[in-house]
Amino acid sequence: FRVYMDSISAIGALQKNAKFHWDAAPLPVEASMKNPQNSIIGGASLWVMKGHPKEDYKGVAAFMNFLAQNDMQELWHIETGYLPITKAAYESLKAKGFYQKEPYQEVGIQQMTRRDPTKNSRGLRIGYFIQIRNIINEELELVWNNSKTPRQALDDAVKRSNEKLREFEKTYK
Numbered sequence: 001f002r003v004y005m006d007s008i009s010a011i012g013a014l015q016k017n018a019k020f021h022w023d024a025a026p027l028p029v030e031a032s033m034k035n036p037q038n039s040i041i042g043g044a045s046l047w048v049m050k051g052h053p054k055e056d057y058k059g060v061a062a063f064m065n066f067l068a069q070n071d072m073q074e075l076w077h078i079e080t081g082y083l084p085i086t087k088a089a090y091e092s093l094k095a096k097g098f099y100q101k102e103p104y105q106e107v108g109i110q111q112m113t114r115r116d117p118t119k120n121s122r123g124l125r126i127g128y129f130i131q132i133r134n135i136i137n138e139e140l141e142l143v144w145n146n147s148k149t150p151r152q153a154l155d156d157a158v159k160r161s162n163e164k165l166r167e168f169e170k171t172y173k
Contacts, residue, residue, distance in 0.1 A: 003144040005137050007042050008108030011081025024104035026111045039111050041123045042133075044082065083108050127168030132161045 004022075014022055029036040046067075048060055066072060073089030076082055078098070084090045090109060093099065099106040117123075126132065139153040139160075148156070 005140060009044060009080055009082045011105060012079050024107040026107055035115060037121050038113060038115050038117050040121055083112060128164045131164050135160045
């Protein structure tokens with residue numbers, strides 16, 4: 001039995017390349033937690049920034065509208081594992097029986113929508129997000145293989161992540 005932690009977006013690569021049986025599960029929570037909060041969206045977001053000419057935003061809007069089309073969202077989700085960005089695409093795939101055939105594809109959606117987001121679980125922009133996520137995963141790996149207690153791993157993740165944040169502050173002042 002092995003535990004591998006990655007973004008739900010790794011599903012596409014696993015489907016195509018894994019030479020072993022695998023499955024997906026939600027992030028673990030304490031047994032006493034009756035209603036876990038939704039998890040936060042990951043780093044593969046598309047951001048539109050202020051300060052560009054109006055013509056640029058017309059192109060951005062056309063691209064976003066293209067991506068939001070139901071057939072594009074279904075294809076994107078099926079091929080990559082990334083979550084569909086519209087409820088319509090999710091409901092369409094559900095009606096077609098996709099999640100009965102590929103239940104692991106619904107795990108991320110269920111985890112993201114299990115409760116209404118709070119101010120702190122809606123999403124984040126943080127310097128060195130990928131590096132910090134990797135630190136957290138490295139520390140959790142040490143929990144899964146019984147090298148550290150959960151408390152020690154999380155304390156170490158905080159310490160290492162704070163070091164990364166200080167590095168980011170110095171670099172981008």
